[in-house]
Amino acid sequence: MNLNSNKNFVDYVTKLYKNADEEIFSFEYDSQKYWLKKARTTKSNLIHKLFYKLTNIDILLPVEKKSAKESLIFETSKIERLKEIGIQTPNIAFKNDDFFVLEDSGRMVNSYIRKRDITKEKMYYYIDLMLNVLALIHNNSEYHGGAQARNFIYKEGKVTVIDFEDSFDKNISLETLQFRDLILFLLSLTKTRASFELDYDFIINEYIKLVPKNKDFKSKLKDLANKISFLITFSQNKFVKKIIGRDGEGFFKLFVVLKNL
Numbered sequence: 001m002n003l004n005s006n007k008n009f010v011d012y013v014t015k016l017y018k019n020a021d022e023e024i025f026s027f028e029y030d031s032q033k034y035w036l037k038k039a040r041t042t043k044s045n046l047i048h049k050l051f052y053k054l055t056n057i058d059i060l061l062p063v064e065k066k067s068a069k070e071s072l073i074f075e076t077s078k079i080e081r082l083k084e085i086g087i088q089t090p091n092i093a094f095k096n097d098d099f100f101v102l103e104d105s106g107r108m109v110n111s112y113i114r115k116r117d118i119t120k121e122k123m124y125y126y127i128d129l130m131l132n133v134l135a136l137i138h139n140n141s142e143y144h145g146g147a148q149a150r151n152f153i154y155k156e157g158k159v160t161v162i163d164f165e166d167s168f169d170k171n172i173s174l175e176t177l178q179f180r181d182l183i184l185f186l187l188s189l190t191k192t193r194a195s196f197e198l199d200y201d202f203i204i205n206e207y208i209k210l211v212p213k214n215k216d217f218k219s220k221l222k223d224l225a226n227k228i229s230f231l232i233t234f235s236q237n238k239f240v241k242k243i244i245g246r247d248g249e250g251f252f253k254l255f256v257v258l259k260n261l
Contacts, residue, residue: 010094017099026104033104034093039068042165057224058180059187063145064167069097071165076100078164085140088133088160090153105162106155113149116193123194127203129159134185135210137161143177148188179217182207183224190254200257218261225259 023038044062079089090102130152145166153160208215
């Protein structure tokens with residue numbers, strides 16, 4: 001429900017915006033939970049750009065530089081555009097040049113799949129829901145830009161997608177951006193604490209069934225893993241493992257799997 005015309009609500013969220021230090025935070029109004037997100041610039045740092053230039057790895061694609069206002073307009077417009085084509089996105093309750101407010105959509109899928117006691121049935125239930133939403137985005141000639149499990153929100157059997165502020169150079173092909181989405185999605189699954197190993201081959205095949213136009217993504221993933229095989233070997237060093245931490249270890253663990261597809 002758009003509350004732009006509700007003066008009390010507008011006054012309330014404007015006061016919250018002015019007094020809050022956080023860029024994104026939740027609040028309640030009239031027994032309803034909302035999220036306020038401040039306009040913020042988007043850009044990649046120099047190290048990010050350098051690594052991409054040296055490796056040409058899709059996941060390291062630098063994001064497009066945008067002002068805070070440009071970023072806000074881009075994200076809210078994309079939320080509305082995706083909603084119009086049937087993709088579950090949050091309702092925008094209010095927006096101006098400085099911030100926007102979203103209705104709460106539930107809990108991050110990430111919070112469910114990272115539980116140590118999650119069953120295989122539940123794990124693949126959430127993965128299936130996320131894959132279907134990602135496929136719907138890709139089949140409608142769109143990309144997410146941040147397709148990690150934390151940006152899929154679950155409530156009552158439905159998944160809502162959030163966080164669309166990242167955009168990319170217009171010369172980057174849609175196929176490349178969708179391939180990047182899939183890599184980010186797979187990487188986010190490495191952070192699960194489940195007692196069992198995920199079947200990434202199965203997950204990739206399920207994605208391809210849903211998005212047949214991207215059937216070559218499986219071979220592209222294997223090619224990418226082979227391309228960085230020297231880094232994979234380097235990551236096995238005990239000292240390096242300590243430096244890169246659990247997230248880095250998950251990254252290389254995934255690419256070992258992809259190399260053997």
